[in-house]
Amino acid sequence: DTEVTQTPKHLVMGMTNKKSLKCEQHMGHRAMYWYKQKAKKPPELMFVYSYEKLSINESVPSRFSPECPNSSLLNLHLHALQPEDSALYLCASSQDWMRGRTTNEKLFFGSGTQLSVL
Amino acid sequence: AQKITQTQPGMFVQEKEAVTLDCTYDTSDQSYGLFWYKQPSSGEMIFLIYQGSYDEQNATEGRYSLNFQKARKSANLVISASQLGDSAMYFCAMREGQHMKTSYDKVIFGPGTSLSVIP
Numbered sequence: 001d002t003e004v005t006q007t008p009k010h011l012v013m014g015m016t017n018k019k020s021l022k023c024e025q026h027m028g029h030r031a032m033y034w035y036k037q038k039a040k041k042p043p044e045l046m047f048v049y050s051y052e053k054l055s056i057n058e059s060v061p062s063r064f065s066p067e068c069p070n071s072s073l074l075n076l077h078l079h080a081l082q083p084e085d086s087a088l089y090l091c092a093s094s095q096d097w098m099r100g101r102t103t104n105e106k107l108f109f110g111s112g113t114q115l116s117v118l
Numbered sequence: 119a120q121k122i123t124q125t126q127p128g129m130f131v132q133e134k135e136a137v138t139l140d141c142t143y144d145t146s147d148q149s150y151g152l153f154w155y156k157q158p159s160s161g162e163m164i165f166l167i168y169q170g171s172y173d174e175q176n177a178t179e180g181r182y183s184l185n186f187q188k189a190r191k192s193a194n195l196v197i198s199a200s201q202l203g204d205s206a207m208y209f210c211a212m213r214e215g216q217h218m219k220t221s222y223d224k225v226i227f228g229p230g231t232s233l234s235v236i237p
Binding site for chain 1 (some may be wrong): 150151153155161162163164165168170209211224225227228229230
């Protein structure tokens with residue numbers, strides 16, 4: 001099983017709503033990532049979890065709150081989003097993530113959640 | 119400063135022909151990894167091929183090969199015998215390995231090239 005599964009595939013929410021994006025992998029990977037991708041742009045890193053601990057936060061606004069309940073699951077909690085937050089949110093995993101040792105770690109991506117904020 | 123440059127926003131190729139997608143990168147690290155990913159309209163990013171900075175041979179994976187020219191800092195993707203299913207966005211990416219830098223171990227993506235295969 002080499003899949004990263006993301007739900008929901010599509011999400012429409014108002015600026016006052018609270019919603020969550022979910023990501024799951026069963027490859028035994030210990031690193032998981034959230035990326036944000038605007039149309040016709042490359043993905044931008046938001047968060048990295050390594051061994052269930054937050055390792056990188058790319059100065060993401062607090063209205064985005066990540067959570068890693070266990071090594072297979074990654075959530076992204078959304079609250080009071082802005083219309084400019086509308087984008088494709090991609091989850092990814094890799095086998096491991098250790099500083100200075102993982103230049104060859106390839107990322108496995110999910111299909112993403114297309115988020116629209118009204 | 120942009121670390122990954124892909125100078126071809128859009129490319130067209132005839133089915134069954136070969137195509138080269140350009141990628142140049144900028145790093146002062148000695149250890150780094152270069153990747154190519156494919157993103158069809160469905161949205162999923164699909165890993166295609168990897169080249170390590172210390173690898174002496176060019177990487178190959180089926181119909182994909184990577185033309186790695188370290189001195190020129192280029193890592194072009196060559197797709198042989200193009201198929202209609204190859205129509206997608208292609209992203210060149212790099213992971214730097216030098217510790218103590220704020221950017222290390224982050225995968226940095228280039229702006230992408232949109233490839234269209236014509237029947």
